Amino acid sequence: MKISLFLLLLTLSASPFTSGAQKSAQQNALFPYPQQVSWGKETFTFNNETQLIYTNNDAKKVAHYFSDFIQPATGYLPSLLTTEEARLQYKLANSANKIAFLLLEKSSEEAVEGSYHLTIDANKVTASASSEVGLFYAAQTLRQLFSSDIESRMPINKAQWLLPSVDIIDAPRFKHRGMHLDVSRHFFDVTFVKRYIDWLAFHKINYFQWHLTDDQGWRIEIKQFPKLTSVGGHRAQTVVGHTYDYQSVFDNKSHGGFYTQAQIKEVLAYAKELHVEVIPEVGVPGHSTAFLAAYPEYSCHKNLVKVEQRFGIFEEVLCPTEDTFTMLAKVYQEVATLFPSKYIHIGGDEVIKKQWLESDFVQQLMKEQGLTNGEEVQSYFIKRVSQIITGLDKTLIGWDEIIEGGIAKDAVIMSWRGIEGGIASSEAGHDVIMSPYQYTYLDAYQSRSVDEPKAIHGYLPLKMVYGYDPVPADLSPQHQQHILGAQGALWTEYIESPRHAEYMLLPRLSALAEVFWTQPTNKNWSRYSANVDHIITRYQKMGLNPSTSAFTASTKIDVVKSGELTVNLTADIAGKNIFYTIDGSEPAPYSKATYLYKNAITVTQPVLIRVAVESAQGRTLFSEVNVALAPHKALGKKISFAAPPKTGEERLLDGIMAYQQYYNVDDFAVFYDEDLDAIIDFEQATEFSQVQLGIDTGKHRQLQPPVSVEVLVSNDGINWQSLLRLTPTQIKGPLLTLDFEQVKMQFLRVIAINAKNSTDPQIPKLPLYIDEIAVY
Structure with a gap:
């Protein structure tokens, strides 16, 4: 029985x-x-x-x-x-x-x-x-x-x-426990995709979102439109470094690939055996450069375009014509026939409306449909695609931008820009999958270590992943029922190899799996973190390349007074010894220059602190993080601006130079539309003879420098004397040092001209980043 x-x-x-x-x-x-x-x-x-x-x-x-x-x-x-x-x-x-x-x-x-x-x-x-x-x-x-x-x-x-x-x-907490893989930015073969599904199944993750199309490549065979892969599946070259670097460099190597329908069926059969449902993402109407490189007639401008060689957000967008929707019906018909999943993800994110609003056809369409802006044109487009998806007996999933201008009926919203889209959609009665990039995008940096490989941007350490709860605290129980679950993402702009992908995923995937599966009352960071060693060892025995970034020490710097800083070192993973040097040398076991951290460190001179953590086995130090400290005379002093930065004002006088760490926008004061024009008040006449200006990052990013820098002084804050001015040929980052004859003044003024104001058409209009104004 x-x-x-x-x-x-x-x-x-x-x-x-x-x-x-x-x-x-x-x-x-x-x-x-x-x-x-x-x-x-x-x-x-x-x-x-x-x-x-x-x-x-x-x-x-x-x-x-x-x-x-x-x-x-x-x-x-x-x-x-x-x-x-x-x-x-x-x-x-x-x-x-x-x-x-x-x-x-x-x-x-x-x-x-x-x-x-x-x-x-x-x-x-x-x-x-x-x-x-x-x-x-x-x-x-x-x-x-x-x-x-x-x-x-x-x-x-x-x-x-x-x-x-x-x-x-x-039993699982959520019925939707998902993970995404972008194969458009960098193509990964069938063997890797199967291994990826293996890892998901091992972590009890039951949905795999396969990001198959984007500006940089179309990866799914559509038999009725072969040029989508023969043309759209290949790009001539790829940007080297970060796509937003001041000076772009390309590798001059073609990159491409796509999956035949036979290969897709092979992957689907494999996933089915491991109880993983594969959701195809074929994105419209934006991120469509590869699509339009193959079939430019479906744009509003009809011009020839190339598969995009850079990463980012681009203007190419599908035109909302009847021909476009007829074609998309055929594309999605083939997709629906291939994939047994009840879901089709149609993207819908990051649509630039410029080409629509410049189109005579779209202007006429707006009049006919009573549309007043680009967001409503987007909503019209998504609703038409939703009719196609529904007609195929499938359910549409879209990124949270599809709620702008009105949500398509029965659409499931994937909230990636934060939790707000998920809250609004669930309160409107739509099912939601939470995927806020701040907690679930595993292409972000894992630590502040100089050892981290290149990543897109942002900072998502293991502890931050583990601490995420997909159900917003202020959502009513009634609306919480619409939270189907959550999903992680691995975007591959800067992930070119399987080993790099493994490094970015693991062990953060184990933390994310616990977010999906384990009830909040059973989650325990102390218990989980105490076993990260074992988790990493298991991955290594699986032949994988997990990151040890979770063991990297964190630094907290406090301004005590002018010319003095204190440094506190901590580690998210308890029980590990932290070692450091202050002479610029590498921390090493038994080195006389290497100290065991016990108490806060007081710094009164410019110094590079290099910090490393002991491995589980001891003796070996890893995950080094460097912090260049500048305990200068302007710390703690009042600073004012002709026009303040949009963000990061506090970074200009915090005593921390950003150039020894990977790029993080939070390390800089960012001037999007203005020049730096700052006045520091020393409160009384003070002697100084040098100003240092941090203008760049030391790893993976090349930030735009100012086109000129000038140092001025005054004793009344009204009448200014210029001490030194650097021209473009003299400006080379990441750190500018401006030396002059010693003066004794109350006010110091620093002006850095943003390159966006330059008349040189070769200079891109990028923000001006300044990370410190150090005065000695």
């Missing part, structure tokens, strides 16, 4: 296992962490005699999956019992040394797909669930309960493998 999983869980709630039992750190290293875990004191011995049993054909799939997984490391080929044999075994008194995969009758009380129960004692392992996917997730948890050696694809010389006794009752 079958019993329901719901009744089984009730029965097991009075388990003899106790959460207070002693357990190793390895036992705690489960990710995402289950909802209920009770550790026992015994161990189960997995050896060459262990049998795998299952209840029916669906359970047999999971048993075979598990058997295939453990064979390379263990060398064992365990026997698998048929359904009838399994039933017979469970009627026998001796059922020891068995791992059972039991598919149970589903109870009407169960609501969450993926629930499972896993119990291990000295005699047996029992995984039970009311669905195949639940049983599959139980197998993933069981996999993590083995030592990380089990991940080896080569034989490990062990006669037996020990599993801790445990009782786990588990």
Whole structure:
């Protein structure tokens, strides 16, 4: 007789296992962490005699999956019992040394797909669930309960493998647990995409959003429009460095690739076996340069364009003509036929409306449809595409820009620009997938370390990912029901290789998985962070390239007074020794110049502090972060502006130079429309003979310099004397040093002219960044 999983869980709630039992750190290293875990004191011995049993054909799939997984490391080929044999075994008194995969009758009380129960004692392992996917997730948890050696694809010389006794009752918090991959900016082959899906399944992530089209390449074969891939699938070259660098450099190498429909079917079949639903993203109406390079007749201007070689947001946009919608109906028909998912993602983000508003056709369309602005034209376009998607019996997903001008009926909103779009959409009755870039975009930098590889921008350390909650605190329970779940993203503008992708994903993907799966009451940063070592080790045993950035120390700098700073060093991962040098040398074990950090450091002279953290094994230092400090005379003094910066005013006199770290906009005062014209009041006549101006970053970015810099002084703040002026040929970053004869003055004025005011057409109109005005 079958019993329901719901009744089984009730029965097991009075388990003899106790959460207070002693357990190793390895036992705690489960990710995402289950909802209920009770550790026992015994161990189960997995050896060459262990049998795998299952209840029916669906359970047999999971048993075979598990058997295939453990064979390379263990060398064992365990026997698998048929359904009838399994039933017979469970009627026998001796059922020891068995791992059972039991598919149970589903109870009407169960609501969450993926629930499972896993119990291990000295005699047996029992995984039970009311669905195949639940049983599959139980197998993933069981996999993590083995030592990380089990991940080896080569034989490990062990006669037996020990599993801790445990009782786990588990279910996912959200039904949508998603991860995205951009293959347009850099193309990744089928082999990598399958491995990516492997990683998602291992983390109990059930949706894979495949970003297949963008300005830099069209990656999906559409048989009715072959030029989408033959022309749109290739670009002549790619920008080297950051796309917004002051002076762009290109690699002069063609880049391209696309997936045939046969290859896509292969990936879809693979994902299905791992219980991952693949959502195609074919974006319109913006990010369409590759589309229009192939078929320029669907633009409003009809001009020839090239597949974009830079990254960013571009003006090319599909024109809202009937011909365009007819073509899109054919494109999405092929997409819908290929992909069994109920969803099609149509993008809809970052649409520049300039070409629409300059088009006579669009102006006439606006009159006919009663549209008053570009946002309403966008809404019209999205609603027409929504009709196409709905007609294909699919549900449209779009980035949160599609709510501007009016939301298409039944659209699901993916809120990426923050949480506001998700809140507004859920309150309007739309289902929402939360994907705010501040917490879920894994292409951002992971630490302030100088060792970080090039990334797009922003700062998203492991702890910040882990701390995210997809349900906004001020959303009513009624509207919370519209939060389907959350999703992470990996955009690949600056990620060119699988190893780099692994580095950006891991271990942050484990933190994100816990955001998706684990109830907030069961999340615990202390527990999770204490096991990051184990998590990273498991990834390494899987042959992957995880980042150790989580161990990087953070610095907090306080201005004490003019000419003095204090430095406090901390690490998100507790229990690690922090070492530093102040002479510019590399921190190294046993070096006389390397100090163990114990208390705050006082700095009274310009200095480069280099900080590193001890590895789990000790002796090895890694994840170095550098901070160039300038304890100068203007610290703590009043500063005023002819026109203040848009952001970062406090950065001009904080004593920290940005050029020793990767680019972060928060390190700079940013002047978008104005020049720097700042006056520092020393409150009394003060002697100084040097001004230093930080104008650039030291790694991965080349910021636009000013076209001239001038230093002036005054004793009354009215009459000014010019001391020194630098011309463009004298301005080279990242740090400008202006020396002059010593003066004694109360007021110092620094003027840096923004290049946007230059008459030189070769100078791009980019913001002016200044990170410090240091006075000595």
